[in-house]
Amino acid sequence: MIPPPLQRAGLWRAASLGLWAVVLIYSSVDGRLDLLLRAVFHPLVALAGLLLLAVALLQLHLAFGPGRQERGDRRQARTLLLTAAIALLVLLLPPAPSFADLAGQRPRDETAESELSFVLPPAQRSLTDWVRLLRSQPDPQLFAGDPVRISGFVLPMEGEPPQLARLLVRCCLADASPVGLPVRWPAGAAPFPADQWLAIEGVMDLRPAPGGGERLEVIPSRLRPIPRPARPLEP
Amino acid sequence: MILTRLATAWALFQGLLIEALPFLLIGVLISAGARWFAPGGRWLRRLPSHPLLGPLTGAALGFALPACECGNVPVARRLLSGGAPLGAGLGFLFAAPVLNPIVIASTWAAFPDQPWLLLARPLGAVLVAVALALLLGLVPEPQLLQADLLAERRLHQPLAAVGLLERSSGLVGTPPPTALSAETAPARPPLAELIKHASQEFLQLALLLVMGSVIAALVQSFVPRSWLLAVGGAPTLSILALMLLALVVSVCSSVDAFLALSFAAQVTPGALLAFLLLGPVIDLKLVSLLGLLFRPRGLVLTTAGAGLMVLLIGQWVNLWRL
Numbered sequence: 001m002i003p004p005p006l007q008r009a010g011l012w013r014a015a016s017l018g019l020w021a022v023v024l025i026y027s028s029v030d031g032r033l034d035l036l037l038r039a040v041f042h043p044l045v046a047l048a049g050l051l052l053l054a055v056a057l058l059q060l061h062l063a064f065g066p067g068r069q070e071r072g073d074r075r076q077a078r079t080l081l082l083t084a085a086i087a088l089l090v091l092l093l094p095p096a097p098s099f100a101d102l103a104g105q106r107p108r109d110e111t112a113e114s115e116l117s118f119v120l121p122p123a124q125r126s127l128t129d130w131v132r133l134l135r136s137q138p139d140p141q142l143f144a145g146d147p148v149r150i151s152g153f154v155l156p157m158e159g160e161p162p163q164l165a166r167l168l169v170r171c172c173l174a175d176a177s178p179v180g181l182p183v184r185w186p187a188g189a190a191p192f193p194a195d196q197w198l199a200i201e202g203v204m205d206l207r208p209a210p211g212g213g214e215r216l217e218v219i220p221s222r223l224r225p226i227p228r229p230a231r232p233l234e235p
Numbered sequence: 236m237i238l239t240r241l242a243t244a245w246a247l248f249q250g251l252l253i254e255a256l257p258f259l260l261i262g263v264l265i266s267a268g269a270r271w272f273a274p275g276g277r278w279l280r281r282l283p284s285h286p287l288l289g290p291l292t293g294a295a296l297g298f299a300l301p302a303c304e305c306g307n308v309p310v311a312r313r314l315l316s317g318g319a320p321l322g323a324g325l326g327f328l329f330a331a332p333v334l335n336p337i338v339i340a341s342t343w344a345a346f347p348d349q350p351w352l353l354l355a356r357p358l359g360a361v362l363v364a365v366a367l368a369l370l371l372g373l374v375p376e377p378q379l380l381q382a383d384l385l386a387e388r389r390l391h392q393p394l395a396a397v398g399l400l401e402r403s404s405g406l407v408g409t410p411p412p413t414a415l416s417a418e419t420a421p422a423r424p425p426l427a428e429l430i431k432h433a434s435q436e437f438l439q440l441a442l443l444l445v446m447g448s449v450i451a452a453l454v455q456s457f458v459p460r461s462w463l464l465a466v467g468g469a470p471t472l473s474i475l476a477l478m479l480l481a482l483v484v485s486v487c488s489s490v491d492a493f494l495a496l497s498f499a500a501q502v503t504p505g506a507l508l509a510f511l512l513l514g515p516v517i518d519l520k521l522v523s524l525l526g527l528l529f530r531p532r533g534l535v536l537t538t539a540g541a542g543l544m545v546l547l548i549g550q551w552v553n554l555w556r557l
Contacts, residue, residue: 013431016438017437020438027249032249033253036246036250036254037254045257048256052437056434059431086442101456170493171487171490172254173246174451174484
């Protein structure tokens, strides 16, 4: 589809830039960045949005100046219309990723932990803290009986019961890698659907692992569904 | 199921896009700043055109203009359209995304216990950039560069450097003027012109970035990543697998070291370096951005040349470290 040449191309340019500025600014206030990017990048996005808004306003000012009769050629027209349409689409359709689906596609995070310099008391450790701790200290005996208070989403596993998981993100969702803890789900209860967020209180205990040997599992004493937290991604 | 997958791909797309847009804007603003402060860009034409010194100088410019690879494209385009020697422009395009303070610092932050990487990454990037500049230098410019970039570039090149058929003015039989009307200093572009140019450039690049991010997001959601990492331990296969991963993941060079950290323990050192070298030069998101500079032939040569160089470097590192 080739649109006809544009009248008042300057105005269109200002509109398209303005839409992109709104995308960046609006994303940084409506909480969507918490789903997409690591927190350190959030100010950068907001700043870029403000800068872009300034350029758009300058462009708007120019569009009413002496060059207002500027006509854009067909290629320019296509770029302007398409970028404006995409910006609108991004604005109107917020992201709604399935963490379980994403995690199912990715290999586990296997970051080699060096010695942890600081270890929180058991009941204050997040799911990610637990995973890191267990990785740096491979003797599971040390933690059997420790109290656990964690939250995460239900991640279905192949060939074993679902785990409670979190996504680690270094930059943006594209590099998310999952970490998870095995949970001994209460017998007889209906299984939770994938992606359901849960808060679990309980203890760590040694149980036979599916592949042989023993591993630590979370034995829940209290288990309740929660809404997705405002900041679901962990660094 | 497919709807869930598509919703996840849509979120991945937004993540890639929103993360890259600020860097793209920085690049466009640097390029506009260069037009404002050095109108006509005469310093560009003074960059060395020596086949080796050119790319090295271009690469060194990375220290002065810190931007990751998305922001690099508009700046490199500005260098080339301003008449900089091809080698210098390409050296900047390919090496600057690694050779800048931000990227080196983040590599160090991610791998403090692997000092060899801190040296090998910039060195490898320079090697790849020089090799690519030499390779692409073999292709005549009209077959390498996009038509409108070429036209802008011709305006800034001395007529003597351009063949008679390639310029659109001049008389047959008269010797070409030796320099580009060197006496008249080019006027600073009016502010209106500058803003219009920068806005148009940003939107054009944003459109290309959107296309690249769509492809990267779709490939990432429909090709399980474990396929790529399954071959982690085998020397050559692991390099190839991580090169493919670098192509697919398309994260900026300023953060890719942190991503590499998550699988560094599973793969060979050569593969790790290959991932850190190839991503900044070419990936799915960048291919469409580079389309603003190169004709398809240039893109194919860049991909093939970079792939081969990175594979060789990775192999060599594996021989040395394994």
